[in-house]
Amino acid sequence: MLRRALVLCALLATPLAQAFDLQQLASQLxxxxxxxxxFIQEKHLRALPQPLTSKGRFILAKEHGLLWLLQTPLRQDYRIDGQGIARRDANGWQLMPQRTASAQQNRLFLAVLEGDSSGLQRDFELSLRGSEDDWQLTLxxxxxxxxxxxxRIEIAGGALVQRIELYETQGDRTVLRMPxxxxxxxxxxxxxSDFAH
Structure with missing residues (x-):
């Protein structure tokens, strides 16, 4: 009887483990x-036996946007922010024409990396599982x-996003790793300077 009482007291004294939720993930990211x-990006195309692989560096800055600096197979710098996508050429940053689909993808990409769950919830059903150190989010x-x-889109990470996998309706797939x-x-x-307009 005493043992049961001690176990019960121990259970009551232990705070209930809270499930890791979207608000906590957004705060963390x-x-x-x-x-x-x-980053390492692999584009798996149905028509090709091997994925197309590109590598580079990125800088994500709150309130500025994303610098996407492609290094292989060719060198090309992109800036993604609230105004859209700009590509660097000999004359500096040039804003690229915004098609509706690509503009939506850019907004999505920024929302994912910044942990903007309210922005994502406008366009996606979100399903989160795991813990703050090892989570998976399905969009x-x-x-x-x-x-x-x-x-669907699957995102995984810990303290930061580590992997994004985009499954396209026609069967192609893009895997982006940021380990x-x-x-x-x-x-x-x-x-x-690169973020300045």
Whole structure:
């Protein structure tokens, strides 16, 4: 009887473990001011036996956007922000024409990396499982335009996003890995200049 009472007291004294939820994930991903890292992107096309692989570096800065610096197979710098996608050429940053589908994909990409769950919930059903150190988020499109492009999107990570997998309706698949991203509070002078319009 005493043993049961001790077990009961121990259970009552232990706080109930809270499930890791979307609000906690958004808070966790939105915490760093700057995230830097390398990426490996594999585009699996139905028509090709091997994936098309590209590599580079990225800088995600809260309130500025994303610098996507492609290094192989060719060198090309992109900036994604609230105004759209800009590509760097000999004359500086040039805003690219925005088609509806690509504009929506850019907004989606920023929302994923920044942990903007309210932005994602407008267009997707979100299903989260796991813990703050090891989580998986599945996005099922509810917006008609996105249903025409994606069957689902799977995102996984810990403190930061580490993997994004896009399943397209016609059978192609893109895998984006960012295995060793680092959080920081400040931009370098070069990065600050790249984000300036």
């Amino acid at each position: 939105g915490r760093p001011g700057v995230i830097r890292g390398e 099922s499109p509810r917006a008609v335009l996105l249903q025409q492009i994606f069957s 060793q991203s680092q959080a920081s509070d400040t931009l370098s002078d070069t990065e600050r």
